[in-house]
Amino acid sequence: MLQPPPAQPGMREDEVDTPALLIDLDAFEYNLDRMAAVLAPTGAKLRAHAKTHKSPVIAKMQIARGAVGQCVQKVGEAEVLAWGGIQNILISNEVVGSSKLRRLAALARIADVAVCADSLAHVEAIEAAAADAGVRLPVLVEIDVGAGRCGIAAGPEAVALAQRIAGSKHLRFGGIQAYHGPAQHMRTVEERRSLIAGAVDASRRTVEQLRQQGLDCPIVGGGGTGTFAIEAASGVYNEIQGGSYVFMDADYGRNKDENGAPVSTFRNALFVLSTVMSVPGGGVAMIDCGHKGVAVDSGMPHVWKRPGIRYTGASDEHGKLEVASESESPKLGEKLRLVPGHCDPTVDRHDWYVGVRGGRVECLWPVAARGAMQ
Amino acid sequence: MLQPPPAQPGMREDEVDTPALLIDLDAFEYNLDRMAAVLAPTGAKLRAHAKTHKSPVIAKMQIARGAVGQCVQKVGEAEVLAWGGIQNILISNEVVGSSKLRRLAALARIADVAVCADSLAHVEAIEAAAADAGVRLPVLVEIDVGAGRCGIAAGPEAVALAQRIAGSKHLRFGGIQAYHGPAQHMRTVEERRSLIAGAVDASRRTVEQLRQQGLDCPIVGGGGTGTFAIEAASGVYNEIQGGSYVFMDADYGRNKDENGAPVSTFRNALFVLSTVMSVPGGGVAMIDCGHKGVAVDSGMPHVWKRPGIRYTGASDEHGKLEVASESESPKLGEKLRLVPGHCDPTVDRHDWYVGVRGGRVECLWPVAARGAMQ
Numbered sequence: 017m018l019q020p021p022p023a024q025p026g027m028r029e030d031e032v033d034t035p036a037l038l039i040d041l042d043a044f045e046y047n048l049d050r051m052a053a054v055l056a057p058t059g060a061k062l063r064a065h066a067k068t069h070k071s072p073v074i075a076k077m078q079i080a081r082g083a084v085g086q087c088v089q090k091v092g093e094a095e096v097l098a099w100g101g102i103q104n105i106l107i108s109n110e111v112v113g114s115s116k117l118r119r120l121a122a123l124a125r126i127a128d129v130a131v132c133a134d135s136l137a138h139v140e141a142i143e144a145a146a147a148d149a150g151v152r153l154p155v156l157v158e159i160d161v162g163a164g165r166c167g168i169a170a171g172p173e174a175v176a177l178a179q180r181i182a183g184s185k186h187l188r189f190g191g192i193q194a195y196h197g198p199a200q201h202m203r204t205v206e207e208r209r210s211l212i213a214g215a216v217d218a219s220r221r222t223v224e225q226l227r228q229q230g231l232d233c234p235i236v237g238g239g240g241t242g243t244f245a246i247e248a249a250s251g252v253y254n255e256i257q258g259g260s261y262v263f264m265d266a267d268y269g270r271n272k273d274e275n276g277a278p279v280s281t282f283r284n285a286l287f288v289l290s291t292v293m294s295v296p297g298g299g300v301a302m303i304d305c306g307h308k309g310v311a312v313d314s315g316m317p318h319v320w321k322r323p324g325i326r327y328t329g330a331s332d333e334h335g336k337l338e339v340a341s342e343s344e345s346p347k348l349g350e351k352l353r354l355v356p357g358h359c360d361p362t363v364d365r366h367d368w369y370v371g372v373r374g375g376r377v378e379c380l381w382p383v384a385a386r387g388a389m390q
Numbered sequence: 391m392l393q394p395p396p397a398q399p400g401m402r403e404d405e406v407d408t409p410a411l412l413i414d415l416d417a418f419e420y421n422l423d424r425m426a427a428v429l430a431p432t433g434a435k436l437r438a439h440a441k442t443h444k445s446p447v448i449a450k451m452q453i454a455r456g457a458v459g460q461c462v463q464k465v466g467e468a469e470v471l472a473w474g475g476i477q478n479i480l481i482s483n484e485v486v487g488s489s490k491l492r493r494l495a496a497l498a499r500i501a502d503v504a505v506c507a508d509s510l511a512h513v514e515a516i517e518a519a520a521a522d523a524g525v526r527l528p529v530l531v532e533i534d535v536g537a538g539r540c541g542i543a544a545g546p547e548a549v550a551l552a553q554r555i556a557g558s559k560h561l562r563f564g565g566i567q568a569y570h571g572p573a574q575h576m577r578t579v580e581e582r583r584s585l586i587a588g589a590v591d592a593s594r595r596t597v598e599q600l601r602q603q604g605l606d607c608p609i610v611g612g613g614g615t616g617t618f619a620i621e622a623a624s625g626v627y628n629e630i631q632g633g634s635y636v637f638m639d640a641d642y643g644r645n646k647d648e649n650g651a652p653v654s655t656f657r658n659a660l661f662v663l664s665t666v667m668s669v670p671g672g673g674v675a676m677i678d679c680g681h682k683g684v685a686v687d688s689g690m691p692h693v694w695k696r697p698g699i700r701y702t703g704a705s706d707e708h709g710k711l712e713v714a715s716e717s718e719s720p721k722l723g724e725k726l727r728l729v730p731g732h733c734d735p736t737v738d739r740h741d742w743y744v745g746v747r748g749g750r751v752e753c754l755w756p757v758a759a760r761g762a763m764q
Contacts, residue, residue: 018392019466019761033489033764067706089707092393109707112667112678112723115407134668137722165708166668166676197705293486294508294540302540304486307687308738309763313704330687331571332441332734333463333483333763334539348511349486360706364682365738367761386761387393387741389683389707390407 018382019367027377030351034291035309037366037383038353039263041373043285047262050282052081055256060248063087063106063237065259068360070385071369072100074262087237087257091116091123092388098127100384106237107131108193108257110138110158110166116390117141121149130154130190130235134168139180139187146186154190155181156235159222161194161215170194170218175225182231191235192226194219195257200242201267201314205274212246220252241282242271265359267314287320287353288362289370290335292346301325301346303335310335310354311361320353322346327354392756393741401751404725408665409683411740411757412727413637415747417659421636424656426455429630434622437461437480437611439633442734444759445743446474448636461611461631465490465497466762472501474758480611481505482567482631484512484532484540490764491515495523504528504564504609508542513554513561520560528564529555530609533596535589537571544568544592549599556605565609566600568593569631574616575641575688579648586613586620594626615656616645639733641688661694661727662736663744664709666720675699675720677709684709684728685735694727696720701728 022033032038055062062083066075067090075086075097085104088094094105104127111120111131123129124146133139133155146153159174160167168174174192182189199211215238223233237255239247241264247253260268263286271279290305307330310317317335319325324343329336335354339345346352356362364386371379396407406412429436436457440449441464449460449471459478462468468479478501485494485505497503498520507513507529520527533548534541542548548566556563573585589612597607611629613621615638621627634642637660645653664679681704684691691709693699698717703710709728713719720726730736738760745753 019764022764031489033487035763110667112665113407115405134670135722160670164670164674165705165710166670168670291486293484296508296534296538296540296542300538305763307685308735311681312687313681331539336539348509361682365761365763387739389409389679389739390393390396 021368021380023370023377023380025377025379029289029372029375029377032289032370032377034289034351035305036289036370037363037368038287038289039369039371040285040287041371041378043283044262047282047285048077048081051258051261054245054281055248058248060254060256063255063257065257066093066097066385068259068363069262070363070383070388071381072097072102072384073381075102084255090388090390091119092390093385094123094129095119096385096388098123098129102127104128106156108195108237110134112138114145117145118149121145121151121153124149124151124153130156132156132158132193133177133181134158134166136177136180139177139184143184143187152186152188154188156190156193156237157181158193159218161196161218161238162211163195163197165197170222171225174222175229178226178231179229189231191233191237192219192222193237195238195240196243197240200240201271202242203270203272205272208243209246212243216247216250216252223252241268260359263359266318266355266357284355286356286359288317288356290352290354292348292350292352295345295348299339299341301337301339303337303352304333305335305354306330306333308332309365310356311358311365313361314358317354317356320355322352395742395754397744397751397754399751399753403663403746403749403751406663406744406751408663408725409679410663410744411737411742412661412663413743413745414659414661415745415752417657418636421656421659422451422455425632425635428619428655429622432622434628434630437629437631439631440467440471440759442633442737443636444737444757444762445755446471446476446758447755449476458629464762464764465493466764467759468497468503469493470759470762472497472503476501478502480530480609482569482611484508486512488519491519492523495519495525495527498523498525498527504530506530506532506567507551507555508532508540510551510554513551513558517558517561526560526562528562530564530567530611531555532567533592535568535570535592535612536585537569539571544596545599548596549603552600552605553603563605565607565611566593566596567611568627569612569614570617571614574614575645576616577644577646579646582617583620586617590621590624590626597626615642634733637733640692640729640731658729660730660733660736662691662730664726664728666722666724666726669719669722673713673715675711675713677711677726678707679709679728680704680707682706683739684730685732685739687735688732691728691730694729696726
């Protein structure tokens with residue numbers, strides 16, 4: 017059951033029911049514009065990752081600012097985007113199982129949908145599903161650029177797999193997927209540069225070997241919010257897959273720039289609004305948002321603009337705040353904004369975005385692909 | 391948008407699309423029966439916690455086996471249960487904010503709905519909402535029995551608050567809420583007994599002082615899956631609020647009995663079925679279920695009945711399996727059951743339960759109150 021929205025347009029922010037997923041629309045639009053501006057001189061295009069926002073509404077705003085399309089991780093996410101009018105979608109992931117592959121092939125009739133593979137078995141299964149549906153699917157080879165997750169070895173192994181794709185009747189070689197996840201969250205510029213240098217080398221080498229075999233790489237894709245400027249400047253990557261940049265989170269806020277200051281390219285645009293539900297005293301206040309409402313896999317949320325208050329413990333439906341002795345305790349019923357530790361899974365807990373500007377609710381958007389995990 | 395179900399009745403388990411939330415119906419029914427059998431001789435009644443299952447279907451099964459009703463944490467959960475035909479509901483939590491209190495008061499016209507308070511401000515706000523709606527609401531005093539979360543001090547402070555409730559025109563004193571959360575997850579019997587002894591003492595003292603003031607305690611509620619037998623045998627608690635017992639999880643599996651063996655009262659009945667999506671080699675396999683599909687706040691999931699395989703890392707949509715050198719690696723496309731680290735938030739990630747028995751899908755039930763966080 018879709019939950020009823022926690023707000024109505026026109027309400028004041030302090031009237032929004034809680035916990036609620038807020039978008040600060042000014043900061044959000046700043047982030048959309050800023051990514052477009054940073055990428056413009058590089059020649060690399062944005063293919064924003066919808067695993068973060070799960071919303072055709074936001075996808076359209078990214079595309080209006082120059083994004084070539086969207087990435088997703090799941091067939092269910094691709095369906096929601098395609099049904100919402102998004103045309104160009106890459107599943108930046110392996111898709112396994114006949115049920116999912118049938119859905120993927122069916123979707124190819126209404127949108128341009130590409131998918132990744134890192135083994136011959138994947139390629140054969142995708143070919144069978146595409147043949148069965150009478151469609152032709154672009155398939156990218158995912159290479160392991162150091163993340164140690166999915167991906168075939170860069171170089172000859174990747175080239176051999178690309179040749180199998182290119183030689184399959186119902187497939188088309190779509191390029192390479194070369195994303196380095198852990199690099200996104202390395203705290204120093206040096207660590208991020210070092211890891212992405214390896215990813216760029218592996219990608220460049222593979223692209224060159226593919227060309228030697230007569231295979232062009234329409235997409236060389238990767239890069240996230242933590243490292244995208246490096247990939248974009250590499251001359252190798254032509255598509256950037258940043259997702260979190262639209263919202264940011266406490267974890268990305270711990271990345272440092274060359275001067276050791278927090279990276280300030282993007283602004284915090286995503287919050288979970290919560291209500292103080294009990295003030296037992298002793299420097300403690302309880303709020304109505306635990307880890308069912310805000311993800312804690314990348315650390316606890318921050319309390320926005322209340323430096324004396326720390327969110328120190330999350331149970332399912334309760335958050336524990338500790339108040340510094342010199343700070344004023346929040347009051348029963350007071351509403352506080354939390355900056356999520358990790359934006360992607362936080363969004364996936366909620367059914368509605370509440371867009372706010374100047375202290376008032378301006379819009380409600382469904383988190384349309386929430387829970388689309390198959 | 392409600393996601394489409396990942397299965398159909400009659401399918402084989404290995405045909406279920408993944409990630410999917412499975413109930414092993416034999417183990418689940420065993421757990422339902424077992425709780426009823428353990429509580430029967432104690433005189434304490436079950437008021438099972440629907441924060442775990444979020445399903446009127448499961449609530450009805452618990453009530454059919456003797457439960458007096460259900461607990462919830464949120465007004466939205468109470469709505470889903472009441473709309474699904476459940477009559478007797480306790481919100482075992484403080485409810486703050488006029489929007490929620492209006493919904494609570496409205497719900498009182500179709501169900502018996504009680505709520506907790508731990509301050510005079512709560513009592514006054516509930517009285518105002520009940521008066522406005524023309525209903526009479528039972529209110530329990532939540533006392534802090536050592537959990538250090540919400541709750542007023544046991545004894546005179548709790549009695550004074552109860553008197554305020556009893557003296558409010560549109561309220562009725564419903565009893566005391568005396569739940570000790572952290573005690574549930576203490577690993578040794580001695581630790582659990584010691585903490586609950588304190589909770590029992592605080593509750594007994596408060597009940598006696600209430601009686602001295604002429605206030606009877608219809609409900610003395612608390613106890614969870616880890617400690618319920620202690621509260622049930624106390625002679626003080628008359629309602630037990632266990633929730634996780636229907637499913638169990640890896641975290642509860644770490645609780646030990648008097649002999650140092652895992653507590654074996656209940657069986658693992660909840661699983662997340664996942665598919666091997668990439669086998670990069672080197673003793674590693676990747677599955678299609680990360681922390682968007684299985685909660686990791688209480689530790690990583692276990693791989694069911696595959697002792698040589700450990701789930702060692704969760705990203706949003708990927709789980710990393712490490713395979714012991716002497717064990718056989720799972721195959722691409724193979725489906726594996728995960729035992730969630732924590733059942734409650736895992737359930738809250740999914741739209742559907744897939745009930746399986748004897749290797750086949752027997753039923754689909756919606757997780758009707760999934761995301762009902764307001």
